Amino acid sequence: MAQEYKLKDITSFADIAPMEKIECEVEGVPEGKVLVLKHDGQVHALGAHCTHYGAPMKLGVVAPDGRITCPWHGACFKISTGDVEDAPAPNALNKFDVFEKNGAVYIRGTEADIKAGQRNPVIKCSVSQPEERVVIVGGGSGTLGVVQTLRELKYPGHITMISREPNLIIDRTKLSKALIADASKIEWRPKEWYDEAAIETISDEVTAVDFEKKSVSTRSGKDIPYTKLVLATGGEPRLLPLPGFKAGELGNIFTLRGVADVQAILGAAGSGKKNVVVVGSSFIGMEVGNALSKDHSVTIVGMESAPMERVMGAEVGRVFQKNLEKNGIVFKLSAGVAKAEASASNAQSVGAVHLKDGTVLPADLVVLGVGVRPATDFLRDNASISLEKDGSIATDTHFAVPGLDNSVFAIGDIATFPYRGPGADVANGGSPTRIEHWNVAQNSGRGVARAIVHSRRSSLSSLPAKAFIPIFWSALGAQLRYCGNTVHGYDDVLLRGEPENGKFVAYYSKGDTIVAVATMGVDPVMAKSAELMRRGNMPSKKEIVDGVDVLQVGVPEGIRM
Structure with missing residues (x-):
């Protein structure tokens, strides 16, 4: 049962400046903490740590449109509800009523919710519209974005996930960074989660798609119908066409x-x-x-x-x-x-x-x-779809495949989509781009889920495309954070900080536009830059040269972030 708990560290809402974030201990809850912040004149209390890898949200970035972004990997939450806005957050932040009483600040909640700080955004559900069938081919980050968001948005139809991998969806980023060999240790969700969310999981390989009959065929002989199809087969690692490296020539x-x-x-x-x-x-x-x-x-x-x-x-x-x-x-x-x-x-x-x-x-x-190539070999001889030269699939801004009546989508490593971030040809709808990032796949999957739910009641053309900026990270003796995109080129790099000590911010510019930012050891500059890029407010190259502090852009005067 929910109770009232007094917060340490603050005694009044007046103690909190606009956009300020304060991590507060909760009296009576061992190790219990919440994040208190003021946005648009309202005070909010949320779980204190990102639901992805546990980053302290007190270092996060608050945006004017009511979002708070994790300082490490770009996971984003809605301040008013704690709901997930962007990948790679698997869970929402818990949200607590917060109020003033007797010269102190209190929250209302349960001890368990305060300690957890997060909640599963998908509740138990059953299929109420069996004639609607979403089939997702693939078992990676993009698929997680699709299936979770469909159920977050209360999609009532069947959801079937078909993956040739023997395990459920894993945190693939940990394979190369930590060489974890036990899939159960890095699965994002247990089998029970899929069952409770009425998501069918099939371990099989799709070998063909009949786009006219709206059916996929698998290696085991199954024919599975769909009303909406999401292709999310990811990448196939490249081999070297050299003596000794060809498939089957040498072991190890x-x-x-x-x-x-x-x-x-x-x-x-x-x-x-x-x-x-x-x-x-x-x-x-x-x-x-x-x-x-x-x-x-x-x-x-x-x-x-x-x-x-x-x-x-x-x-x-x-x-x-x-x-x-x-x-x-x-x-x-x-x-x-x-x-x-x-x-x-x-x-x-x-x-x-x-x-x-x-x-x-x-x-x-x-x-x-x-490198990898798009895993689309099963579509190469299909007359209903044309692959790009690199084997990828061209999509529109909603990741729908043109010419297939908005019933087929492609996401992740196999999708070439119209990128609309800094440096892109936004005036002409964006620059065709393929990006092999975990966050891009998952965010595109979330976008496809929104498109599918929206198309149940209205034309897809009436849905504004949700902007997101590509983000990735790497473990190279220190944590690298990166946002933006240099696929379409850059002509200069402005390096700030102490690169000789592995601590830096690198601004990649094309003309006067900053198209990407990379950081080591200076969180949360990357997260703030990604938010500024998303809103079209990223400082120019000239402003960076003149010494503008990215972390202070848009922050009320007198407050240091």
Whole structure:
């Protein structure tokens, strides 16, 4: 039963400045804390920690339109309700009545709710409109965004999720960062959650789609009808078309996409120090290398002069390199791979990687981090849909596939959608863009769910597209945060802070427009930048050069954020 609890740290609403955030202890609740903030003249009390990875929301970013964004990974909540606004938050924040009484500030709630700080936004439900059937093909971040948001919005029809992965939806970001081999430890939701939400989960592979009959076929022989179809099959790791690297040629050469891949990598690494060669200085490659470097000798081979040079710039790339070198990792950069060679003791397994300059790297195992391609092979010969040159699927702003009567959507790694953030051709509806980020997939999935629910009662054309800015993060000896998009190019990088100590803010500009921001060790600059980009208020390159403080943009005078 709800009770009244007195808050420490504040005695009056007058103690709280506009947009200020105060983390308060709750008297009588051991370790109980809430976040109290004032927005638009109203005082609110919410759970104190982000529901994603537990970031302190006192460092979050408050937006004028009533949102608060996590300082770490961009999860966003509605201040008035605590509801999820943007990925990657799985749960809503608990919201508490807050009031003044007898010269103190109180909240009303239960001890359990205060301690939890969060709530499942999906309640138990059953199917009341069985003629409506949403089928989602894929089992990743985008699918989580679709199925959860459909039920948050009280969609009454069938929901079926078909994934070729043997596990339920996992936090895939932890595979490369932590090499977790037990799917149960990183599943976002247990099987009971899907059952209670009336979400059917099928472990199978979709092999074909009949867009005219509105049906998908699976490898096991099932034909599953749909009224709305969401394609969310993700990416397929690329292989190297070089001697020794081709599929089936040599053992102990791995890519990383699922839990089974982690199990195979760890099995090959085994006990004892091994020589590990990572081909590709990509984020995945560097994360895997960093995780393995604790117990093994790791060499990372990259074609650029600095890791991620094309995307992040050479100076920022060298920060990553320096961080990982501290962990004992050796880099071979500006290097090309020639072939993989079998082990002298086992002709079926890799023993060395040869570089084009003649260098031979001993290798007990090899991990390829050379990118992914859209997993759309099952659609290549389908006359009803045209794939882009890279194998992706073009969509509109709602991620609907044109020409299929708003009944088919594509999200995540397989979608090329009209990006409308900074640097894009907004005047002409956006720039066609494909982005392989966890948050983009989940936010696009949430957008598709809103579109499906909206289309039940009105034309999809009447639904405004919800803006979101791409966000990703990486663990490279320190936590990297990034927002925006440099896919369409940048011409300068403004580096601020102490990059030599791994603490910096990098502003990527195209002309006078800041198109992306990367940070290490200076939370929450990235989250604030993403909010400013979303609202079209990001400072210009000139303003950054002139010394504007991004964290103070839009903050009332006299208040330091």
